[in-house]
Amino acid sequence: MLPDFVAAAVNGSDRTFSLYVHVPFCSSRCGYCDFNTYISPDLGPGASHESYADSAIKELEFAADAMEKSGVAAKPLHSVFFGGGTPTLLQATDLTRILQRAEQLFGIEDAAEITTEANPDSLSLDAVQRLADGGFNRISMGMQSSVSHVLQVLERTHNPDNVEIAAGWIRDSGLEMSLDLIFGTPGESIADWKRSLDAVLTLEPDHVSAYGLIVEDGTKLAAQIRRGVYPNTDPDDQADKYLLTERRLAAAGYRWYEISNWAYDPHDEGIHQSQHNLAYWRDQDWWGIGPGAHSHMAGLRWWNAKHPAAYASRVLANKSPAIGHEIPDSDARLLEKIMLGVRLAEGLDIEELAAQNKEAAALVQREAKVLGAQELIESSALENGKIVPTLKGRLLDDAITRRLAGF
Amino acid sequence: MSPVASNPPQPGSTHSSVIRNFCIVAHIDHGKSTLADRMLQSTKVVTPREMQNQFLDNMDIERERGITIKSQAVRMPWQVGNEDYILNMIDTPGHVDFAYEVSRSLAACEGAILLVDAAQGIEAQTLANLYMAMEHDLEIIPVLNKIDLPAAEPERYALEISNLIGIDPDDVLKVSGKTGEGVEELLDRVVRDVPAPSGDAEAPARAMIFDSIYDTYRGVITYVRMVDGKLEPRQGIQMMATGSTYELQESGIYSPDAIPSKGLGVGEVGYLITGVKDVAESKVGDTVTSKKQPAEAPIGGYREPQPMVFSGLYPIDGSDYPALREALEKLQLNDAALSYEPETSVALGFGFRVGFLGLLHLEIVRERLEREYNLDLISTAPNVIYNVTTEDGTVVRVTNPSEFPEGKITEVDEPMAMATVIVPSEFIGSVMELSQNKRGQLSGMDYLSEERVEIRYWIPLAEIVFDYFDLLKSRTKGYASLNWHRDGSQIADLVKVDILLQGDAVDAFSAITHRDHAYSYGVKMTSKLKELIPRQQFEVPIQAAIGSRIIARENIRAIRKDVLSKCYGGDISRKRKLLEKQKEGKKRMKMVGTVEVPQEAFIAALSTDTDT
Structure with missing residues (x-):
């Protein structure tokens, strides 16, 4: 059961409802990765490549039931995103089966964006077509880099040539294509990164995500850096590469709409932006299906059991797979709002913030003047009541957040 | 046959001819405490079962560091032939910071055991204390300890000692505090060689204070050596240096626990309780006399404690300032050598300039403030008086x-x-x-x-x-x-070197140094701070200067990237919590002008490193 305030906040509001489905399998583990994913194809009942879809469907049914019992009115899905792991390690029919069940339970908006992540090596023309036929309209492919020594450090096993082939299949099947990239990997030169960007542009994706590599604690890469196998990442190098990315992508008609995300939108029509990711950043509602998945509804956040076997045993027993939750207090909600808003090209809406907390909005208004003078935020947007980081500000976005939040 | 006294003389009525007052002069780790423990056992003052290891050191820090900070005195009965004797063992602080306290303890004795590790030989501090003991005309009983160690070279070090004090190497006793070997012979030797106290039992009372400690329940406990006359409970007494008078509430001896006595007679060593609450009222070296029948002159050698090293102590959390003041007040009750006055630092806020006898004293006080009073402190580089x-x-x-x-x-x-x-x-x-x-x-x-x-x-x-x-x-x-x-x-040729952040001098980092060393200090501090201060949104020059002349410079380049690249569903709580943590961390930042300096930078920059 969801707390009463959820139904009160969701029903009759214009909050959108999205679905995330986590697929916790990979064929090998990348050295930098700290996601909840497993190499073994069979982790127990309901947690194998073959049986996982049934577990996910079980949770979907549980979700629909819980919402109904809690008085949360059903809304058609605004977006659906299959992430991982490597969702395409499952049969395409398994993915479409999950999607169809979700549609039966919740409905799907007409223009909904329906994405799956894919590894170039785990795609086939057949699979892409099945996905297209089964309702998917977007594939986000983990390309990371086009330079083999960089892929080696990341321990990405895919053959760079396969990216181009897979991109062709995606195009030919009429799907939108997004490419995921990582810059700032140890040993990657500026020239290497330029090569990767060039390779991306020849593939003409609709959308590009490019992240500065974060070395997470506990990963193999972190240990390698600690032992001196690789040099640590250099924030200045990442800054240089970020600026390069912006320059190259902008020149090719891509527009940033979030710190690490660009949409192909040469005429500024607001197209090709990931609706699913925007839902996260706009503080909308979503249900996260699968082990370790996080959900959010009207300020309530919860997360599922992390291990697929633990997760599956719960859903198969008709129990909630959630193992933890939090209801951030008003200060925390405020911080979230600021933190998410200032990452976006559409910006943080001061008026909206004022509705949440008048004093906080007044503080933001005051601090914005300083940030404007420092050229960290756009003065023109500020005149319209929005906080939008400048290019310089995008690289110092956390500093902007801290300042606006008063610390 | 037991050498332990069967019917020992009682405190207050012990003839001075059977009293032997002695101390042990030794280097840290040369086994003084272990030997003392053995003596307490041999004289049956404590049973092995009661033995709390290293009885004489009773503060945690002392035990951890193996240093005796506060002295005590233990009364031990011992029999030689058919005669019952009283041995008073007076413990002495072993560290150079407490040289004055050592001199007062020595002045309370007629003899000193020079205790030297048979595997290491004599050390500088021991030598200094030995010279001091010789200046006080103490009878020196040379002893080599730890002869049970495989690495022991008693012959070699006996020769070293005989060269130093001009005796026959064969007269150097060889003992093992660990096994007990030679300890009884040593006690006999103390009786034989250490002179009995010579004082006038009929003269007006004079007792020399060689230590005073503050006890939460009893107030100040004053350790004295009776030089002349006698003191008894309920009589009026007077401190000759301070002039203050009290009623003597209790007198007694330690053996090893406090045993109240009917009084203390000439030559005896024991304690007095007067109800005083502050050790500054009962100063080491001062003379206690009778109020009614005061002595004409005090015992010589009294001196006011003189701090030699100064350091600024600042609470990391500014709101701890009152707690720091209170803690210093309390410590001072037990430490007359500690002096302090309020001071303000632009960089560190409100704190105290504290005077110490030396570096060890500083470290001990700092550690006690942190450990016993739960304070987080920054201490500035120690300074002498110019x-x-x-x-x-x-x-x-x-x-x-x-x-x-x-x-x-x-x-x-x-x-x-x-x-x-x-x-x-x-x-x-x-x-x-x-x-x-x-x-x-x-x-x-x-x-x-x-x-x-x-x-x-x-x-x-x-x-x-x-x-x-x-x-x-x-x-x-x-x-x-x-x-x-x-x-x-x-x-x-001394100069003040200032360290400037963005052109503003940070008082906490200034140092007085010889002109020839100013440059290396400047280079060291600027490069250290460059590592310790996180990059800011603007470039921060760090300079070292003598007056207006810049002698060293470093730059902290402006930060160019301060953003987490990823922020999806599950990252939102995580990222928010990270920001909340930064908010907490911000409280530990000091603003120096517009530059944020973490507390850790102050602590690290001010701590002397030994790797240079």
């Missing part, structure tokens, strides 16, 4: 770099010390190089034996206080031992 004469002839006493006068200075007078270093002869070169580098002047060198040398340097106290001992230890593989005492002053 007398600075300005152009107009005014002399300014400087205990803090911020007091260093601006403008033209005629001369700076700095305190000097005589340092004694004992090292294996192979390290002579290293010691001389270091000491000269630290502006020391060689004043003498003596071979204690073929392998070991005593080197004496006249050296600025500031250098000793700064890092001389740390460097000495690291350059001699830990073999060097150091002792020093204040010895005059000299005019030196």
Whole structure:
């Protein structure tokens, strides 16, 4: 059961409802990765490549039931995103089966964006077509880099040539294509990164995500850096590469709409932006299906059991797979709002913030003047009541957040 | 036959002819506490079962560091022939910072056991205390300890000792505190060789205070040695230096627990309780006399405690300032040598300038403040007292770099010390190089034996206080031992080096140093701070300057990337919590002008490192 305030906040509001489905399998583990994913194809009942879809469907049914019992009115899905792991390690029919069940339970908006992540090596023309036929309209492919020594450090096993082939299949099947990239990997030169960007542009994706590599604690890469196998990442190098990315992508008609995300939108029509990711950043509602998945509804956040076997045993027993939750207090909600808003090209809406907390909005208004003078935020947007980081500000976005939040 | 006294004389009615007052002079780790424990056991003052290991050191910090800070005295009965004797063992602080306290403990004795580790030989501090004991005309009983150790070389070190004090090497006793071997012979020897106290039982009472401690329940407990006459409970007493008078509530001895007595007679050692709440009212070295029938003159040698090293102590959390003041007040109850006054630092806020007897004293006080009073502190670099004469002839006493006068200075007078270093002869070169580098002047060198040398340097106290001992230890593989005492002053070419962040001097980092060392201090501090201060949104120049002249410079480049690239569903709570953590961390930042400096940077920059 969801707390009463959820139904009160969701029903009759214009909050959108999205679905995330986590697929916790990979064929090998990348050295930098700290996601909840497993190499073994069979982790127990309901947690194998073959049986996982049934577990996910079980949770979907549980979700629909819980919402109904809690008085949360059903809304058609605004977006659906299959992430991982490597969702395409499952049969395409398994993915479409999950999607169809979700549609039966919740409905799907007409223009909904329906994405799956894919590894170039785990795609086939057949699979892409099945996905297209089964309702998917977007594939986000983990390309990371086009330079083999960089892929080696990341321990990405895919053959760079396969990216181009897979991109062709995606195009030919009429799907939108997004490419995921990582810059700032140890040993990657500026020239290497330029090569990767060039390779991306020849593939003409609709959308590009490019992240500065974060070395997470506990990963193999972190240990390698600690032992001196690789040099640590250099924030200045990442800054240089970020600026390069912006320059190259902008020149090719891509527009940033979030710190690490660009949409192909040469005429500024607001197209090709990931609706699913925007839902996260706009503080909308979503249900996260699968082990370790996080959900959010009207300020309530919860997360599922992390291990697929633990997760599956719960859903198969008709129990909630959630193992933890939090209801951030008003200060925390405020911080979230600021933190998410200032990452976006559409910006943080001061008026909206004022509705949440008048004093906080007044503080933001005051601090914005300083940030404007420092050229960290756009003065023109500020005149319209929005906080939008400048290019310089995008690289110092956390500093902007801290300042606006008063610390 | 048991040598333990069967019917020992009682406190207050013990004839001075059967009293033997002695102390043990030893280096840290040479086994003084273990030997003392053995003596307590041999004299049946404690049973093995009661034995709390190392009975005499009763503070945690002392036990951890193996240093005796506060002395105590234990009364032990012992029989030689058919005669019952009373042995009073007075414990002495082992560290150079407490030289005055040592001298008062020695003054309470007629004999001293010179205890030397049979595997290591005599060390500088022991030597200094030995010389002090000899100046007090104490009978010296040389003893080699730890003869059970495989590495023990008793013959070799007996020779070293015999050279030092001019006795036959065969007269050096050989004992093992660990096995108990030789301990009873040693007790017999104390009875035989240490003279009985000579005092006038009929004269007006005079008792010398050799220690006083604060007890939460009893107030101040004053340790005394009766020199003349007798003191009894309920009589009026007077402290001769302070002039204050009290009623004596209780007298007694320790054996090993406190045992109240009907009084203390001439030659005896024991304690007095007067209800005083502050050890400053009961000063080490002062003379206690009768109020009704006061003595004409006090016992000589009394001195006010003189702090030699100063350091600013600041609470990391500014709201702890009142708690720090309260803690210092409480510590002072038990430590008459501790002095402090409020001071304000632009960078560190409100704190205290605290005076200490030496570096160890500083460390102990700091540690007690942190441990017993749960305070997080920053201490500024230790400072000695300079007398600075300005152009107009005014002399300014400087205990803090911020007091260093601006403008033209005629001369700076700095305190000097005589340092004694004992090292294996192979390290002579290293010691001389270091000491000269630290502006020391060689004043003498003596071979204690073929392998070991005593080197004496006249050296600025500031250098000793700064890092001389740390460097000495690291350059001699830990073999060097150091002792020093204040010895005059000299005019030196000293300057104040300021450290500037974005053009603003940070008072906490200023230092007074010799002109020749100013540059290296400047370079060291600026490069250290460059590592310690996180990059800011703007470039931050760090400069070292003498007056307006810049002598070193580093730059902290502006931060260019301060953003987490990823922020999806599950990352939102995580990222928010990270920001909340940064918000907490921000409280530990000090703003210096517009520059955020983490507390850790202050702590790390102000701590002396030994790796240079």
